[in-house]
Amino acid sequence: MTDHTQLAETFRRFADQQAASLSPLYATLARAVARTPELLDLAAHTRPGQPAPNMLLAAVHHVLRRGVKHPLAAYFTGHEDLADDHGAGLLTDFCRHHAGRIRQIISTRSVQTNEVNRCTVLLPAFAALQQQLSDGRPIRIVDVGASAGLALLWDRYTYDYDGHRLTLPDSDPDTVLHCAVKGAAPPLTLDVTRFVRPVGIEPSPVDVTDPEATEWLVSLTWPEQTQRMHTLNCALAVAARTPPTILAGTAQDHLADIVAQTPDDQHLVLVFSWSIYQIFGSPGGRERLVDTLAELSRRRPLHEISIGHFSNATPRMIMASHDSGVSRSEVVAHCDIYGTWIDWLAKTPAPAGT
Template sequence: MTEHAQLADTFERFAAQQAAGKSPLYETLSQAVARTPELLDLAAGTKPGQPAPNMLLGAVHHILRRGVQHPLASYFTGHEALEADRAAVLLADFCRRHAEQITRTISTRSVQTNEVNRCAVLLPAFAALQQQLDDRPIRIVDVGASAGLNLLWDRYTYDYDGHRLSLPASDPDTVLTCEIKGATPPLSLDVTRFARPVGIELNPVDVTDPEATEWLVSLTWPEQTTRMRTLNSALTLAARTPPTILAGRAEEHLADVVATAPADQHLCFVFSWSIYQIFGSPGGRERLVDTLAELSRQRPLHEISIGHFGHDTPHMIMARHESGVSRSDVVAYCDVYGTWLDWLAKPAEHLKGASNP
């Protein structure tokens, strides 16, 4: 298969598997790219290892959000239906006019989304963890933290099926909404038990840099207006008190955090769809477990991971690693964006590769 054919297939799969039912605009535009050689040539300049559809469409969105005048803009802001034939013409014209900026963007930047609403499915896991542990402080370490917005989980207000949950430092204007589908999850927790969290990220997004945060917002799909408002609100909070993020490779920082964290703290690593970015795929989950099991010979470690793990529906795993032995259980199913949570009354059998002697 030629490079063009491979890239066209990538855009077709993005349209069918990711954008369909979620973003009619991106579904139509992705299909337009797949059948337009000129646009495939442009998309071929995407930074290696980055998803070309997200990068190209994100770059277009990024430019349009700056107020550039073009007929394509109305479809990004008004969410009008865009016909397939017109999509190819408009997108090709826009990309031709802004080819230099698009090329610079897609060849140097990366996709770094920060799904704030995932905190709505993480909070019950934090509550469950607190119930299991003694009264020593708990330090959350978010691995693959992006801009570190999930480190501010105690600053948001939560809405579970109309039940409003406010924590002592909750911002009433930043509300994360989540539908409960299964058993009632644990929601009661004492935030004073949690030490200041820390993130680990290869390329942290500087929440005080308007250009960096604008790119983060541009990666949000145009129809997802609620998601975009939540992201902007969380970024405003983060700019006031920037989260602590360790820049660099996760594999290196994991060992450092384990070695340097105060002995009187419980240590919990959180992976929210970041395992395969760090440990590769397939087998990323197994490599993570091996890593944490080995590190647990120094001190007990806890883990909360969310991902597909080979399934159509995302799973939430809670694990304990101690003295080289790991035990993991599936405690919930959830949505990629954290909009619903199916908490299991009894944890499901742990996943393959999650138990190591």
């Protein structure tokens, strides 16, 4: 197949498999790109390794959110439904007028969605881990693939689990994260004072004090997901007041130093929230991660919380311990990719090192 044939197929798969149920607008526009050579020419400038449909449509969204006047804007605000036979012409005209700006965005930026609602899935894992680590020692969280670091501020948000409101000492009342509970109730009781000095690792950290950088995060949110966009804006406002600590670089750049420099009297927890494939590739990324953490654990015990599909249709959360080169893990929950529901599977926290 030619490059354009492959690219067109990528946009068709995106429309049918990802956007169809979540964003009818993006499904329509992605199908339009797939059958329009001029739009495929533009999409071909996407930065290597980045998903072209997400990047091109986010770039269009980004330009429109800057106040550009065009008939396409009405469809991005939900005022009208865009018909397939009208989408290609509108999108082509818009991209023709703003080709330079769009090309600059897709050739230099990356998809760095920072889904703050995933904290609803992480919080029960932190609660379970605290119960497991019952010695009272401080717990340090390292978010690998942190983007803007919003997950590092998990203790600043308000939580709602099927109407059960969970407010932490520093909760922001405007940033409310919602999660439906399937099956058993997840653990939610925890002492946030035990969690100290969180840090993120990110190749290109998003500066939460830079409006242009945070605007790109908002533009990556699909237009119909207005509640998700509102929550993201609230979380970004929290982050701007108390910016998280993020180390610029890869996991390979920083993990060994973090393991060596974290005091021995602190438990060290590494969090990978849909980021393993970005670091270790796919398939087989989880196995390569385990090998890496097992080797690092020869210096000190490590704990891991990982969320992803892991070759399964339904995402799952894994909690693992790595100690003296030996790794043990358990699937503790199934969940939604946006953290909108959780099915807690673990009966009780596994004892440390088992």
